[in-house]
Amino acid sequence: MKILICDxxxxxxxxxxxxxxxxxxxxxEVLEAEDGAEGLAVASAEQPDLILSDWNMPNMSGIEFLxxxxxxxxxxxxxxxxxxxxxxxxSEANGAGALFLITKPFTADTFQKELGSLLS
Amino acid sequence: MxxxxxxxxxxxxxxxxxxxxxxxxxxSDAAPEDAEPGALTASIQxxxxxxxxxxLQCPLKLARRxxxxxxxxxxxxxxPSTIQxxxxxxxxxxxxxxxxILDQGGTLxxxxxxxxxxxxxxxxxxxxxxALGFRYQGEALRVALLTCPT
Numbered sequence: 001m002k003i004l005i006c007d008x009x010x011x012x013x014x015x016x017x018x019x020x021x022x023x024x025x026x027x028x029e030v031l032e033a034e035d036g037a038e039g040l041a042v043a044s045a046e047q048p049d050l051i052l053s054d055w056n057m058p059n060m061s062g063i064e065f066l067x068x069x070x071x072x073x074x075x076x077x078x079x080x081x082x083x084x085x086x087x088x089x090x091s092e093a094n095g096a097g098a099l100f101l102i103t104k105p106f107t108a109d110t111f112q113k114e115l116g117s118l119l120s
Numbered sequence: 121m122x123x124x125x126x127x128x129x130x131x132x133x134x135x136x137x138x139x140x141x142x143x144x145x146x147x148s149d150a151a152p153e154d155a156e157p158g159a160l161t162a163s164i165q166x167x168x169x170x171x172x173x174x175x176l177q178c179p180l181k182l183a184r185r186x187x188x189x190x191x192x193x194x195x196x197x198x199x200p201s202t203i204q205x206x207x208x209x210x211x212x213x214x215x216x217x218x219x220x221i222l223d224q225g226g227t228l229x230x231x232x233x234x235x236x237x238x239x240x241x242x243x244x245x246x247x248x249x250x251a252l253g254f255r256y257q258g259e260a261l262r263v264a265l266l267t268c269p270t
Contacts, residue, residue, distance in 0.1 A: 009205050010205055018192065083212050083213045083216030086219075104216065
């Protein structure tokens with residue numbers, strides 16, 4: 001399976017990759033993008049099986065990425081990994097087609113719980 | 121008198137710390153004047169019913185240690201851009217927690233990381249609402265919540 005990690009922080013992309021390994025998902029191919037615009041391009045070109053995206057990013061935010069991806073017909077499982085998780089954000093994310101919203105900082109247990117059924 | 125948000129900010133920082141770093145964070149009375157010249161300041165602005173900012177200040181030496189711990193790097197492995205990125209992300213995560221505590225709606229800015237002498241250099245016109253001092257592995261760390269001009 002291919003997992004696309006979209007976050008403007010290279011450090012956070014490294015932490016997400018490490019947490020995926022710690023959660024037992026280290027065998028999957030990981031793709032990276034550093035904002036929503038690049039994420040949209042990579043998602044269209046590479047057809048990942050799961051997209052993990054930050055919310056607050058330059059150029060194109062995570063929610064704009066999700067909406068544009070869904071509008072273009074993208075059906076890939078999509079979840080947010082973000083530093084905020086207000087009720088409004090969760091509602092907007094769900095309404096746009098996100099499956100989950102993981103709040104930073106996270107643990108391998110959180111990844112197992114949210115991603116286990118999608119990656120097993 | 122202790123500021124009403126003191127305990128919540130302290131708890132938020134410890135929660136973030138325990139999940140991202142390995143060692144204990146100790147409370148310290150280090151005054152702002154104790155900050156080393158050339159310390160790094162990571163800040164993030166919280167817009168909403170109030171304009172606020174959160175700033176995290178520490179010496180470069182500590183910023184490097186934090187980065188290398190967060191990213192499981194060898195000592196000396198983190199380059200300056202990685203240190204800036206990691207410290208900014210730490211401020212971003214803490215900003216998300218503080219935004220939830222303040223419950224003021226609005227948005228978080230992108231974090232910025234600068235090498236500035238004072239918080240006024242980073243956030244001109246801001247007023248410090250609350251500041252907490254800590255020590256981590258013997259180095260001073262300071263977290264401040266500020267009110268910013270609208």
